[in-house]
Amino acid sequence: MRRQGLFVILMTFAGLVFLYAPIVTMMVLSFNSSRLVTVWGGFSLHWYRELLNNEALLDGAWLSIEIAALSATAAVVLGTLAGFVLSRFGAFRGKVAMAGMVSAPLVMPEVITGLSLLLLFVAMEELIGWPAGRGITTLVLSHATFCMAYVAIVVQSRLAQMDGVLEEAALDLGARPWRAFLDVTLPMLAPALISGWLLAFTLSFDDLVISSFVSGPGSSTLPMLIFSKVRLGVSPDVNALATIMITIVAACVFLYAWRASTRLGRRKSGAAGTQPSGA
Amino acid sequence: MTANAHLEQPARAAPGTPRNGSPQQFGRQAVTAVPMLWLLVFFALPFVFVMKISLAEADIAVPPYTALLTWVDNKILSIHIDLSKYLFLFEDSLYLAAYLGSLKIAAVSTIFCLFIAFPIALFIARQKPETRIFWLALVMLPFWTSMLLRVYAWIGILQSNGIINSVLLELGLIHEPLALLQTDFAVYLGIIYSYLPFMVLPLYATLEKLDETLIEASADLGARPTTSFLTVTLPLALPGVVAGCVMVFVPAVGEFVIPALMGGPDTLMIGRVLWDEFFSNRDWPMASAVAIVMLIVLVVPVMLLRSRGRHSLGHG
Numbered sequence: 001m002r003r004q005g006l007f008v009i010l011m012t013f014a015g016l017v018f019l020y021a022p023i024v025t026m027m028v029l030s031f032n033s034s035r036l037v038t039v040w041g042g043f044s045l046h047w048y049r050e051l052l053n054n055e056a057l058l059d060g061a062w063l064s065i066e067i068a069a070l071s072a073t074a075a076v077v078l079g080t081l082a083g084f085v086l087s088r089f090g091a092f093r094g095k096v097a098m099a100g101m102v103s104a105p106l107v108m109p110e111v112i113t114g115l116s117l118l119l120l121f122v123a124m125e126e127l128i129g130w131p132a133g134r135g136i137t138t139l140v141l142s143h144a145t146f147c148m149a150y151v152a153i154v155v156q157s158r159l160a161q162m163d164g165v166l167e168e169a170a171l172d173l174g175a176r177p178w179r180a181f182l183d184v185t186l187p188m189l190a191p192a193l194i195s196g197w198l199l200a201f202t203l204s205f206d207d208l209v210i211s212s213f214v215s216g217p218g219s220s221t222l223p224m225l226i227f228s229k230v231r232l233g234v235s236p237d238v239n240a241l242a243t244i245m246i247t248i249v250a251a252c253v254f255l256y257a258w259r260a261s262t263r264l265g266r267r268k269s270g271a272a273g274t275q276p277s278g279a
Numbered sequence: 280m281t282a283n284a285h286l287e288q289p290a291r292a293a294p295g296t297p298r299n300g301s302p303q304q305f306g307r308q309a310v311t312a313v314p315m316l317w318l319l320v321f322f323a324l325p326f327v328f329v330m331k332i333s334l335a336e337a338d339i340a341v342p343p344y345t346a347l348l349t350w351v352d353n354k355i356l357s358i359h360i361d362l363s364k365y366l367f368l369f370e371d372s373l374y375l376a377a378y379l380g381s382l383k384i385a386a387v388s389t390i391f392c393l394f395i396a397f398p399i400a401l402f403i404a405r406q407k408p409e410t411r412i413f414w415l416a417l418v419m420l421p422f423w424t425s426m427l428l429r430v431y432a433w434i435g436i437l438q439s440n441g442i443i444n445s446v447l448l449e450l451g452l453i454h455e456p457l458a459l460l461q462t463d464f465a466v467y468l469g470i471i472y473s474y475l476p477f478m479v480l481p482l483y484a485t486l487e488k489l490d491e492t493l494i495e496a497s498a499d500l501g502a503r504p505t506t507s508f509l510t511v512t513l514p515l516a517l518p519g520v521v522a523g524c525v526m527v528f529v530p531a532v533g534e535f536v537i538p539a540l541m542g543g544p545d546t547l548m549i550g551r552v553l554w555d556e557f558f559s560n561r562d563w564p565m566a567s568a569v570a571i572v573m574l575i576v577l578v579v580p581v582m583l584l585r586s587r588g589r590h591s592l593g594h595g
Contacts, residue, residue: 004405005504011398018395019421019475022432025442029435037435038445082314089307094315101318104582107525109533111550112570112578115557116325119567122342123328145321148314177303199423206425209535213557223427230431230540234438242428249423257416261409 023246030239037234047240054237057225064205064222067136071143072200076193078144079151079200084185086152087159088167105149114213117142121214134216142214143207147200154199158192198252326574333567336361344563364568374569377547378576384463384548385531388470392478392527393520395471400482400519401512404489415483422476430469430540437465437541461543469537474530478523485519486512529581533573549573 030048034041051057082102086095105113121131121138131137166188170180186193208223215221229235335344336359351357368374403414421429436442439456447453459465489512497507513520535550542548549569557566 004402008398008402008405011395012402015395015399015475016417018472019418022429022436022472023421023424025436026428026432037438037441078314078317081310082318085311085314089311092311094311098311098315098318100582101322102314105322107529107582108578109530109550109573111533111535111553112329112573115553115566115570116329117321119328119332119563120321120325126342141321145317148317152314177306202423206427208427209554223425226425226427226431227536230427230434234431234435238428238431239435242425242431245428246424250420253416253420253423254413257412261412264412265409 026239027243027246029236030243032236035236047236048244050237051240051244057222057237057241060220060222060225063136063219067139067143067221068201068204070136070140071147071204072197074140074144075147075151075200075204076197079148079196080155080189080193082148083152083155083159084181087156088164102149102152105146106153108146110207110209111213113146114142114210117145117210118213134214135219138214138216139211139219139221142210143200143204146207146210147203150199150203151193151196154192154196155189158189162188195256202249329567329570332564333364333571334360334362335564336363337562337564342563343561361564364564365572367565368568368572373547374549374552377549377552378572380547381532381534381549382577384466384470385528385534388467388474388531389478389524389528391467391471392475393524396475396478396482396523397516400479400486403479403483404486411487418479419476422480426473427536429473430537433465433469433472433541434460437468460541461546463542463546465541466538466546466548469541470531470534473537474527477526477530481522481526482516482519485516485522489515525581529578532577 029037031043031045032039032041033044033046082098085092086099086102089095117138118134121134121141124130125132131141162185166184167180170184171177175183206223207221208227211221212224212227215224226238226241229238331347332344335347337343338345345359345361347359349357349359399418403411403418406414434441437459438444439458439460441460443459444453444456448456493511493515494507497511498504502510533550533553534548535554538546538548538551539554542551553566553569553573556562556569
């Protein structure tokens with residue numbers, strides 16, 4: 001660890017205040033019994049009760065969970081294959097194109113992705129009659145596509161840390177490639193697959209723009225419902241919803257960070273001296 | 280160890296590279312084909328349809344555009360290509376203003392993000408490895424939560440009867456509420472706020488691998504901290520700077536949610552124009568033409584540039 005300059009420390013704390021002030025404000029306001037942002041009417045769980053009685057919002061939340069789970073699962077399968085192929089198969093025809101297509105969704109403006117997928121689904125329905133109409137199917141296909149990019153990146157970075165010696169050993173001992181993948185590569189990839197799935201789940205669950213293009217009547221996801229509510233102005237039950245969602249995410253993220261940190265500490269104390277500093 | 284530059288790992292021969300025509304070779308091709316076909320169908324192919332529909336005319340029909348190819352009397356194949364959408368894009372100053380406005384807002388926001396994110400990334404990279412991950416989690420947590428809700432959080436703060444205005448009124452610094460929301464200022468703020476984690480992560484990934492002895496060496500040789508930052512740290516962090524700027528700039532140009540919720544009626548951004556053409560005017564060909572021009576002018580060049588500075592989102 002290096003000594004930190006005063007400027008760096010001040011800027012970091014200012015940055016963190018900037019990141020968290022709005023979130024904390026929203027969380028505090030979710031317990032405000034007054035509808036007004038500026039009047040503290042006393043502590044109350046009123047908006048949470050309101051939220052639990054809002055059938056439309058709960059249906060939307062359930063639909064979003066369903067879509068996110070399906071999309072994340074598909075994205076993990078596809079993203080793992082893509083990541084594995086790109087980092088373990090050496091050179092092959094179309095590798096550059098595939099690498100480009102895997103990473104492009106990370107920066108592609110969402111309005112373009114949404115529009116292009118919708119036009120694809122409309123054309124497919126005309127040509128082959130599938131997917132019929134727009135709804136859960138089109139939402140899952142779209143979300144799986146942009147989420148697989150993130151999973152592929154996570155998997156690739158994990159594979160880059162593993163040097164492949166164990167896989168080679170398995171192959172030398174006569175395992176078929178498929179067995180070596182299932183018995184050796186996949187267990188070592190497991191942490192990356194879990195974080196990839198969670199990342200894909202949250203990205204799908206939070207998506208508004210792409211979903212708005214490819215969803216149909218009766219398949220309004222939670223972000224779409226929130227957006228139409230928020231467009232009409234501040235509504236305190238959205239504060240309550242945001243507080244619940246952020247608390248869940250924060251718990252998961254810090255649990256993960258804590259586990260990763262203790263693992264790192266253990267490895268370091270177990271192999272003192274062999275671990276290059278800063279690795 | 281970070282996940283940077285993994286895409287550019289030297290191509291390693293897979294263990295026991297199989298012969299042509301062997302069952303292993305077949306297996307490899309099958310494993311490659313699945314993600315490849317998926318990406319071709321759901322990522323590449325859609326752009327063909329965007330291109331096609333941008334050349335059609337809007338029509339009151341389902342779907343709302345005309346066919347490019349039609350059979351006349353079942354004998355002659357007639358082709359209707361309509362370039363008027365593209366001409367209109369250049370004639371109507373609204374579109375040009377929206378493209379330029381988006382580029383400006385995205386560029387300024389990217390620079391602000393870079394200045395705010397750099398000290399944070401440097402701070403985290405200089406922590407002990409065990410504590411780094413907590414700081415990183417703290418910065419990345421907003422990235423894992425809904426951007427829509429984070430933008431919404433600002434509305435309560437900025438609106439005319441929001442927190443900032445009431446505090447200023449209470450203190451007597453102003454006598455009537457400032458217009459903070461629905462201004463360009465709010466859009467800048469929203470974009471910088473929402474995209475900051477995307478800048479911190481690639482910067483951190485390069486700074487973490489930076490060899491600190493080089494900075495010590497420059498200090499030993501008499502460089503002031505500012506000099507060694509400018510001549511050692513910054514050039515070495517350049518791949519992260521490029522990756523971070525692309526991660527912020529490109530999506531910000533096409534941003535829709537932030538200008539829609541925080542911008543005013545005269546905040547022109549191209550993502551919002553595309554959305555309105557599609558959802559309000561139901562002019563699918565016009566929306567497609569807007570998308571094609573955005574792709575050609577912006578996304579493709581930046582992505583080509585980006586292939587030098589890879590980044591990763593695998594941390595956090």
